[in-house]
Amino acid sequence: ETGVTQTPRHLVMGMTNKKSLKCEQHLGHNAMYWYKQSAKKPLELMFVYSLEERVENNSVPSRFSPECPNSSHLFLHLHTLQPEDSALYLCASSQEWGTGGNEQFFGPGTRLTVL
Amino acid sequence: GQNIDQPTEMTATEGAIVQINCTYQTSGFNGLFWYQQHAGEAPTFLSYNVLDGLEEKGRFSSFLSRSKGYSYLLLKELQMKDSASYLCAVRDSNYQLIWGAGTKLIIKP
Numbered sequence: 025e026t027g028v029t030q031t032p033r034h035l036v037m038g039m040t041n042k043k044s045l046k047c048e049q050h051l052g053h054n055a056m057y058w059y060k061q062s063a064k065k066p067l068e069l070m071f072v073y074s075l076e077e078r079v080e081n082n083s084v085p086s087r088f089s090p091e092c093p094n095s096s097h098l099f100l101h102l103h104t105l106q107p108e109d110s111a112l113y114l115c116a117s118s119q120e121w122g123t124g125g126n127e128q129f130f131g132p133g134t135r136l137t138v139l
Numbered sequence: 140g141q142n143i144d145q146p147t148e149m150t151a152t153e154g155a156i157v158q159i160n161c162t163y164q165t166s167g168f169n170g171l172f173w174y175q176q177h178a179g180e181a182p183t184f185l186s187y188n189v190l191d192g193l194e195e196k197g198r199f200s201s202f203l204s205r206s207k208g209y210s211y212l213l214l215k216e217l218q219m220k221d222s223a224s225y226l227c228a229v230r231d232s233n234y235q236l237i238w239g240a241g242t243k244l245i246i247k248p
Contacts, residue, residue, distance in 0.1 A: 028181070066143065066238040067182075067226070080235065114181065122234040127172060130181035 027051050028131035030115050036137045037105065045100040045134050047115030055121035056098040057128065058090060061112040073098060074121035105138045112136070141165045143239035145227050150245045151217055159212045159225050159242045167232020173201050173212045174226040176241065182226055185212070214244075222246045 028049045037043050049056060058070040072080035073092040087109075089101040098115055112135050116128040142164045151157040163171070170189040174182040188194055188203035188210060200213040212225055224241040231237055 064147070064240060066240045067228075067236075068238075069235060072235075127184040127187060128236070130183070132181045 027129050028115060028117055030113075030131035030134050032134055033132065034135045034137075036139065037102070038139050039105060039107075041105075042101070042103040044102065045113055045115075045136075047098040047100075047131055049096055049098075049115075049117040049129070049131075051117055051129060053117040053119050053129070054095055055118045055126075056092060056095070057116040057118075058098065058100050059114040059116065061114055061133070067114070071100075072121060079121055102136075105136075107138050110136055110138045141231060141237045143227055143229060143237055145225075145239040145242045147240070148243045148245065150247060151214075153217055153219060153246055153248050155217050156213065156215050157217060157244065159214075159227075159244065161210045161212070161227035161239060163208050163210070163227070163229045163237070163239075165229045165231045165237050168205060169230040169232065169234060171201075171203055171210050172228045172230070172236070173210075174228065175223050176226060177223045185225075217246050219246050219248070 031046045055074045057072050060068045069082050070084045071090040076092045087104050091099040112133045114133045115131040118126040118128045145161045172187050173185040175185050176182040186201040188201050193202045198215045203210045224243050226241045227239040228236045
């Protein structure tokens with residue numbers, strides 16, 4: 025089975041909607057990440073979880089709310105988003121957080137459009 | 140602030156060699172990564188450098204000079220499937236990955 029999966033792959037929502045993005049990793053990793061990728065901009069780290077505890081929250085607006093119920097699953101709950109939040113949202117996992125050579129494995133992303 | 144610079148776009152010919160440069164200014168250094176991202180797909184890991192020098196993996200090599208804050212990714216015997224964006228990322232003193240905006244590589248026949 026694919027290492028990191030994300031659903032849905034595409035999402036269109038209005039500014040008043042509430043939706044959730046789901047990520048699942050089948051690699052036995054202990055760290056999971058949410059990134060935002062906008063066109064021609066660097067990947068922006070949003071949240072990091074290590075062993076189900078949040079370890080980083082990079083000044084992300086409260087309209088984005090992460091949840092990590094176990095080490096294999098990560099959610100991003102969305103509410104009252106703005107059009108500028110339209111982007112590709114990538115989930116990633118790595119063996120550990122905070123060690124040098126850990127590469128991150130990415131899911132295919134959710135393409136989000138906010139109308 | 141922290142900054143990763145790489146060219147926005149490069150063009151090369153099938154069968155040739157191309158070098159993609161990356162310069163960085165970060166608070167601390169705990170390794171540099173290169174990722175490949177095809178359009179509409181997830182980034183995939185290519186290489187990791189933490190010590191100065193060249194790391195070779197088949198057709199791809201990556202070089203690091205920590206004193207110069209500089210790395211390059213060298214792609215040999217280019218194939219059409221190498222058309223993709225190449226992302227440089229540095230792990231800083233807080234073990235966060237700081238990403239460049241990526242270099243879009245276009246391969247022409």
